[in-house]
Amino acid sequence: RKEVEQDPGPFNVPEGATVAFNCTYSNSASQSFFWYRQDCRKEPKLLMSVYSSGNEDGRFTAQLNRASQYISLLIRDSKLSDSATYLCVVNLPSGSARQLTFGSGTQLTVLP
Amino acid sequence: DAGITQSPRYKITETGRQVTLMCHQTWSHSYMFWYRQDLGHGLRLIYYSAAADITDKGEVPDGYVVSRSKTENFPLTLESATRSQTSVYFCASKAGLNTEAFFGQGTRLTVV
Numbered sequence: 001r002k003e004v005e006q007d008p009g010p011f012n013v014p015e016g017a018t019v020a021f022n023c024t025y026s027n028s029a030s031q032s033f034f035w036y037r038q039d040c041r042k043e044p045k046l047l048m049s050v051y052s053s054g055n056e057d058g059r060f061t062a063q064l065n066r067a068s069q070y071i072s073l074l075i076r077d078s079k080l081s082d083s084a085t086y087l088c089v090v091n092l093p094s095g096s097a098r099q100l101t102f103g104s105g106t107q108l109t110v111l112p
Numbered sequence: 113d114a115g116i117t118q119s120p121r122y123k124i125t126e127t128g129r130q131v132t133l134m135c136h137q138t139w140s141h142s143y144m145f146w147y148r149q150d151l152g153h154g155l156r157l158i159y160y161s162a163a164a165d166i167t168d169k170g171e172v173p174d175g176y177v178v179s180r181s182k183t184e185n186f187p188l189t190l191e192s193a194t195r196s197q198t199s200v201y202f203c204a205s206k207a208g209l210n211t212e213a214f215f216g217q218g219t220r221l222t223v224v
Binding site: 031032034041042043044045046049087091099100101102103104105 | 215
């Protein structure tokens with residue numbers, strides 16, 4: 001079983017739609033969680049951190065469910081510029097450092 | 113400029129040659145990482161470092177060597193390049209155990 005699993009998609013949605021991505025992680029000792037965005041094999045860029053209480057940044061809302069070991073990302077009012085691959089990232093305790101472990105990514109295409 | 117930079121951005125090398133990819137960060141982050149990303153695949157951890165002179169293997173370390181004599185630099189060396197090491201390589205750094213990571217722009221390596 002992969003340590004971080006995501007639905008690879010692709011998700012094709014019209015502009016203005018609401019889309020949600022889920023991600024599950026296997027290590028209950030994981031301490032911190034993030035969503036990153038990656039465009040066309042450029043470097044991943046932090047979209048938002050995910051907190052236990054849930055957090056929102058404009059059109060983006062992230063949720064964490066520790067009991068079920070999943071995190072989610074909700075995008076409202078999708079824009080063409082939201083088209084990208086969204087990476088679920090979990091800080092796993094390992095050795096001398098907490099490794100950032102990446103899901104394989106969910107591809108989103110927002111259609112005009 | 114502050115940030116994390118990789119060099120070179122593009123590299124073509126021949127099978128069997130040694131090649132070193134450079135990574136430099138100006139934040140004095142403790143943790144640094146090397147990932148590779150192949151077409152159609154997610155990010156896979158090669159090596160990571162918790163501090164100067166402390167390095168650990170990641171998921172796919174074979175054929176690679178790292179060093180970290182200074183906090184700000186984390187070079188990755190392919191001892192004898194193989195075609196299977198053709199990939200995009202990303203360096204990343206983070207300040208603390210549970211913090212987010214920041215990525216360099218990547219090095220596209222082609223082994224012919």
